[in-house]
Amino acid sequence: MNRYLLSAGALVLGTGSAFAHVTFETQEAAVGSTYKAVLRVPHGCDGKATTAVRVQIPEGVISVKPMPKPGWTLQVKKGKYEKSYQLHGQAVTSGVKEVDWSGGSLPDEFYEEFIFRATLAADLPAGQTLYFPVVQECDGVAERWIEIPASGQDEDSLESPAPGIKLVPRE
């Protein structure tokens, strides 16, 4: 709850000053393939050092394995998928739903990358964009990269868009 209050403060003071968004290095991936996600964090929240990065894993992204980062505590939250997926001939019904790197300190003037590897389910819709909402926490404030454009809405019009990858058909 405290965090919500703090991040409420962040929304008041903060947003609108995003010079650069949180994005993925590779912005295109084929469905049914393994994807190495490199999340680029270009700045802190309003000049404050980043202390945590939390990524929500969307439905259809399975077998998630985050890369540990020295100086940061790595945690995952697991849960049930909405449906069952086939992975190497086996049915998978649950797995990682959220990845948290926390306890670190990334000053505003430095750049950092947060990495995880995942499998994109074969039945994800090719041609669409898959969004990974990210909450970037700093000391007492937060930036929420969680906006997903409505159908027909221009992504550029969003203040804090969630990073996404364009899904392409399987090769």
Next chain:
Amino acid sequence: MSAASLQRAVCTACKGASRLAAGLLAAIMLLAAIAAPNQAFAHAALVTADPADGAVLGQSPAHFSLTFSEPASPLVLTLVRPDGTAVPLTSFRLNGQTVEIDNSQMLGSGTHVLSWRVISADGHPVGGSVLFSIGAPSAAPAVSEAVDLDLRSAIWVAKVFLYAGLFLGVGGAFAIAWLAQGGRTGRRFVIAAILCGLAAAPLSLGLQGLDALGAPLTRLAQPGVWQAGLATSFGWTALIAVVALGLGLLSLVGPRGGAKLFALAGLTGVGAALAASGHASAAEPQWLTRPMVFLHGAGIAFWAGALAPLGLAIRRKPAEAAAFLRRFSHTILPVVAVLAATGIVLAIIQVQAPAALLGTAYGRLLLVKLALLFFLFTLAATNRWKLTRPAEAGETEVQRRLVRSIGIEMLIVLAIFGVAAGWRFTPPPRALAIAAAQPASIHIHTPKAMADLSITPGHVGPVAASMIIMTGDFGPLDASQVTLVLSKPDSGIEPIKRAAIKPGDGTWRVDDLVIPVPGRWTVRLDILVSDFEIVKIEAPIDIRP
């Protein structure tokens, strides 16, 4: 001003009494013309309309709804199509403060006008219109909201005659029965005043019906007009007034034994008739205002009613009049005290802020009335403390002056009636303040979330916003954050962004908000549904100047 110079002033006035009267009447007419506002101000203010004013709809709506600041019943609802043809809307329901209207016809594209006229608790009709467009806006059809000056004049004249009937007629009957005690001088004058009132009361009802329906004078003969008039709270005033006038007449021409009783009942009726409708009676708190109006009305009848019989009695039968004069001068002081006290209380309730005395038509009429009252009180005080005793003693020169002075008092009283009748067209500052304080409200409905948002007061300046957030299907939505964003792209003002707080009553609030300019703003709510999910909904909202 010394007593001597006061007397000189009074006597100068005596000589020019007829000129003074003509001047006063002209001044009243002029003031009434200046004070009459050009449009009906809201007593029951329109709070929300669906479709909203200025809305552009994709398709023809199946129904309309109008929500007011207090319960109001529709008198006339009309839909004006883009080609200017008007269609009456007759199928509607009252749901609390909301009027729900069915629309059975398919509306073509273009701008339509939903014109409404409703009546609220004070018995005064108000009207307005809502413009909306199907497809895309077109040139708005012309809707006449012009003031019917003929009707207004007729209402004003009828009202003055009704006042004359109630105050001079019924009040006069009371004076003859209780103060003259056997003297019958002035009886003819009083009967004439009562007959005036008896003609004016039903006529006022028909005129009220015309005003209620926004119909011209030529439709006065139609029964629907009279029904509409009767259905307003003024219907009660007219009915009670007729009974009071009848009782007054009965006390004069009926059996002598019942004269006092009939006259007293008539005087009570005068107070009741005035308390039944009008601005002052409709004001809150009702337990205070209605008795105050009652006492004020009865007090006026007592005082004004006694003037004509008294003056005539002194002129014609000075010997008999002495007892009349004595009784009147003994009772008038407490009556005037009650009049002044009730008048002051009602004025404070209605005007609220001293600035409204000059700033509103209602306040200006009150100032005119106060000026006339000052005149009246000066004359009355002179009569009471300088002239009454020698007149009672039989000094004929003083008696003549007293009669002239009473004559001028009568003229001033008539002028005051004229001013008071002008209030019929001016909403009191109290009602204006209520209308100004009304919030601007909108309902935003999207599949993901919806919100009821009110900005209070709905005009520029410091405001507070209150929001109720729900899911798209009216379920509870326990948001973790709500941010209000107000923008006005055409004004060059950067979006105003404020985090809302949760006071704990299920709403979200933003206090300390200042809206700098009036007009159409875009309001957006950023609702953080969960840690990773945000819903943004937006809609236009109209902020009054």
